[in-house]
Amino acid sequence: MAAKKAKTAAKPARVKPAGNLSATKAELLKYYKDMLLIRRFEERAGQLYGMGHIGGFCHLYIGQEAVVVGVEAVKKEGDQTITGYRDHGHMLACGMDPKGVMAELTGRSGGYSKGKGGSMHMFSNEAKFYGGHGIVGAQIPLGAGLGFANKYRKNGQVSLTYFGDGASNQGQVFEAMNMAQLWKLPVVFIIENNQYAMGTSVTRAHSETHLYRRGAAFGIPGMEVDGMDVVEVREAARTAIDHARDGDGPYILEMKTYRYRGHSMSDPAKYRTREEVDKVREHNDPIKRCEQRIFDGEFATEADLKEIDRQIKAVVKDAADFSLESPEPAVEELYTDVLA
DSSP states (O other): OOOOOOOOOOOOOOOOOOSOOOOOHHHHHHHHHHHHHHHHHHHHHHHHHHTTSSOSOOOOOTTOHHHHHHHHTTOOTTOEEEOOSOOHHHHHHTTOOHHHHHHHHTTOTTSTTTTSSOTTOOOBTTTTBOOOOOSTTTHHHHHHHHHHHHHHHTOOOOEEEEEETTGGGSHHHHHHHHHHHHTTOOEEEEEEEOSEETTEEHHHHOSSOOGGGGGGGGTOOEEEEETTOHHHHHHHHHHHHHHHHTTSOOEEEEEEOOOSSOSSTTOOOTTSOHHHHHHHHHHOOHHHHHHHHHHHTTOOOHHHHHHHHHHHHHHHHHHHHHHHHSOOOOGGGGGSSOOO
C-alpha cells in the first residue's frame, strides 16, 4: 500500500490593515524626518563605537525605522513604550533628546541614566519610555505589567511592548500573553521580525514562522504588517491600539522588517550574503519608500529633502559633540540609584 502523501499546512493569508493607506504632506514629511533622524543617529553611533567612544554592546536600528515611527504616529499621550536592547530608535521616536541618548551611549553624566546604563538601559518617565532591557524577552512580562497598571488605574492608556523574532520563542512570552488575554490587559505586543535572531534565521528557529499567530492559543488576534512601509505600520498600529484601549485585551502585530547591520557591532553578519542586504536596501528601504510617496504627491523636491538631511545631520553632530564633551560620572554615582 502506498504511503499517504504528507499534507502541508496552508499558508495563512496576510491580514491587511483596514484603515486609510494614504497620508498628507505634513504626515509624510514628519515620518520622513523622524526616520531619517534615527538613521543618521545610528550611523553616527556606529562611527563612535568604531572610534572607541562607545563601549559594551551596541545594537543598531538601521533598516527598521518605519516600525517605531509608524506606531508612534498613533500613540496617545500617556501610552507607554518598553523594548529590548535595540532601543535607540524607540527613544528618539518617543521624543527623547538625541543629546541625552548619545551621552548615555558614551557613558557620560549627561546621559538619560547618568552614564551608568549605556546602550541597553535607558529610561525616561517624562517620555513614558521604560527601557531598554538587555535580557532577551525580559521586557515582555514587564510590558504586560504596565498594561495591568493601566487597567487597575482605569487611565485609558496602552502599553506598547516591542520584542524581536528571537525573543518570541522565550517561555515568558507565552505566560505574559496568557495573563494579558485572561485579564484583558491593554497591551499591544509588537514583534519586530527582522528575519534573524542574532545569526539564526526565522525558518531555522520557528516551527510556525507566521509569528502574529503566536497568540492564537490564547485567543489573541494578530496581524502581519509590512514593517518597511511607515503608513501601513501606522494603520495596523491604529487597529491594534484601538482594540486594546477599548477594553478588548491584547493584540499582536508582527512587523516584517529587516536590519542592515549585524546583530550588534561585534557581529560580522556572515550568515547572510551582501547581495541579500543590498537587495533590501535598493528595493525596500523604509526611508526611500516614504521619499517616493513624497515625490508621488509632489509634496517636496529632491532639494527640499537634501535640506532636511542637512538639518538632521547638524542635530546628530551636536548630539555627538555633547556626548564627548559631557563629563564622566562622578565616583559617588556608584552608590546612587542602588536598591537593596
